[in-house]
Amino acid sequence: MHPDQLVNRPANATTLPLWSLAALPAAWFGGFALLTSHNPLTRAISLGSDLAKEQALKAIPQEWMGGLAQPVIQLINQYVGPYALIGEAFMTTWAVLLTLVLPAAFLLLGFGLVHGVLLLGGAPGGWKGTARAFLLNHLCADLATLAWAGLILTTLNTRYSILSISVWLLAGFLLIRLVAHTWLLAALIRAHSLGALRIILLGIPAYLFGLVIAGLIAFALWTWLIADLALVALR
Known part of the structure; x- marks a missing residue:
């Protein structure tokens, strides 16, 4: 390729490294392993x-x-x-739903709906620009959620009360999703050069809707882990 072509390529034309495509399922399976190892029903x-x-x-x-x-x-x-055995199977099914099925479904549906709406007003970044933003957003958010939960459960769990742990865990989960969705909106604006009108009419409503869904999933994960910690404290 001619050097001038390399210089003139838009910033959003870079491709995702292959490791990032494998890291996302790895993060999901990490979340699944976390929930199955902290099973509140089996512990109860x-x-x-x-x-x-x-x-x-x-x-x-x-x-x-x-x-x-x-x-x-x-x-x-x-x-x-x-x-x-029934309790373990029941909770394993819910763990699959929360950490594997729903994240994959929201990733695909979010990409399809958002890019479909963007196409109505033009999406110069192409479908790759939308896919890149969604993949990186989900990857970073899920890895950060897994890391935060691991930090709370392995380190802070031995130093603070269950009430303090509950507050810190939920606050971290919600903050991660807030930052991730804000970054996603900014990445889509940059990738497709969205104007102010499209940001107000399309971007912000989609941002708020996605934030609510992500918050509900984060709350479900928090409830699961805190229930297990409470049962551990009863022993």
Whole structure:
């Protein structure tokens, strides 16, 4: 390619590196692993099972403990086991929905709807400009969410109360989504040279709608993790 062509290429003509395309599914699977390792329903069933065993063993006279303790524990495990499996399958399904299905669906639908609307008034950046903005936005936001959750659960969890952790975790999740959607709007404006009228009539309403959806997903993730932390604190 001639040097002049390289110099005159628009800034938004750069292509995404291949690693970024693989990093997004990796971030989603990281979120899935995080939720499945902090399963509040399975933990609640386990907590209830342990409590039932403790109360049952207390009710057994000391002289009968040697002969009855093990059968009682096995009986409780026999009845609790199926519920634990059902609970784990149920929560795994929700984890797949929250961390894999919904992010992929919102990425594809968001790209399709936004680019379709932009085409009505012209989109000089092309579909690649829209796709690049959406991919980078989701990648950075999901990685930041995963990193923030990991920091809270591994570091701050040992230093602060569950109330403080709840506030910090939710505030971080919401701030990440706010910054990500603001950056997405700015990236689309830059990629397609949107005018003030299109920004006001199309960009801002889409920005607010996407922010609400992202906030709801962030709140669902926060509820999941905080419920698990609360159950851990009860042990």
